[in-house]
Amino acid sequence: TLGDSVTSIGSNAFLEATHIKELVIGDSVESIGDYAFNRCTRIYKVTLGAGVTTISDTAFSDCRTIREVYNRSSLNIVAGTKTYGEIAENALYVRTGDEPSKITIDEQGVLYMMEGKKKVVVGAALDDYTDILLPDDVYEIASRAFYNEDYVRSIDTGDGCKIIGKNAFRNCYHLEKVALGKSVISVGSGTFYANGVLVMVVIRGTLEKGVGSSAFAKKRDESGALAKGNKNFANLFFEGTSEEWEQVKKNFKSGNEDLISNSKTTISFYSETKPTSSGKYWHYVGGKPTLWT
Numbered sequence: 386t387l388g389d390s391v392t393s394i395g396s397n398a399f400l401e402a403t404h405i406k407e408l409v410i411g412d413s414v415e416s417i418g419d420y421a422f423n424r425c426t427r428i429y430k431v432t433l434g435a436g437v438t439t440i441s442d443t444a445f446s447d448c449r450t451i452r453e454v455y456n457r458s459s460l461n462i463v464a465g466t467k468t469y470g471e472i473a474e475n476a477l478y479v480r481t482g483d484e485p486s487k488i489t490i491d492e493q494g495v496l497y498m499m500e501g502k503k504k505v506v507v508g509a510a511l512d513d514y515t516d517i518l519l520p521d522d523v524y525e526i527a528s529r530a531f532y533n534e535d536y537v538r539s540i541d542t543g544d545g546c547k548i549i550g551k552n553a554f555r556n557c558y559h560l561e562k563v564a565l566g567k568s569v570i571s572v573g574s575g576t577f578y579a580n581g582v583l584v585m586v587v588i589r590g591t592l593e594k595g596v597g598s599s600a601f602a603k604k605r606d607e608s609g610a611l612a613k614g615n616k617n618f619a620n621l622f623f624e625g626t627s628e629e630w631e632q633v634k635k636n637f638k639s640g641n642e643d644l645i646s647n648s649k650t651t652i653s654f655y656s657e658t659k660p661t662s663s664g665k666y667w668h669y670v671g672g673k674p675t676l677w678t
Contacts, residue, residue: 386409386411387410387414392416393416393417393418395418397420399421401424401425402422402425403424404427406427406429410431415437417441417470418441420444421441421445423446424446426448426450427511429490430451430452430453430486431453432454433454433457433472434458435458437460440469445471448471449475451473452488453476453478453479453488455479455481456480463479488507493511493518494511495519496530497523500525504522506519506525508531514536514538515538516538517541518543520545521544524545524547525548526550527550528550528551531553532552533555535559537559537560538560539563540560542565542566542568547571548571548573551574552574552576555575555580556580560580561582563586565586565589565590567590568590569589570592571595572595573600574598574599575602576597576601578599578601578602579603581603581614581616582614583616583618584617584618585618586620586621588621594636595636595638599639600640601618601643601645602641617647618644618649619650620653622653623653625654626654630654
């Protein structure tokens, strides 16, 4: 909180201050300078004081996690626009009255918003590399929710999530493992695109509404080879039989060959007991997918 004794926030004042999550700008502040909050990538909620009349065009540039702006000033700030220093470029809404905040944050640093009775994941403000496990009351992961989020190491969608939006985890360069719960029916296009170190995927359900184009595509260079820093998928664990997988595979649109038809990906099928037939099978050991040997 910037107190009422402050009248101006200077250029670069909080440049790359990634420890800030909730920002309250007091009513005495009149102006916000160039790059004042540039690259403050953990800010998810901003309160703008009543006295603010001037915001530099770059004041909030690259603040990709801001989801809510509480605007107490006379400025006409609109969600999804780059005006007024890009403060609301990534905001889901701007509130001006006394209505309560719609955004909540859990102990992991995951951001949620209620849409009617549906709980939707809308972003994250993570402090460190995190293995995210979503609660079972989550209905959806919104498009671009974790776009460019550096600190997601793994994601388990839990047992409730049904929909994963477009580009939800695009460019999460440290994402290594993905587990899609039984309830997931739809994965948007580009959802896990360009996640170079993503090597393990667990699919527990049938994905009946489809997996969008290039949802699991790796980044490639002009020659078609994997781009520098990209790894092939190593393991795909399907919680079903090989016959069931043949049907599920039909739900993948083009551009997902890196996962479903690459010879370097080991596709294995679930067996609670050690199988006697040939093939690749897996089971859970301590809650982790493990190949039968």
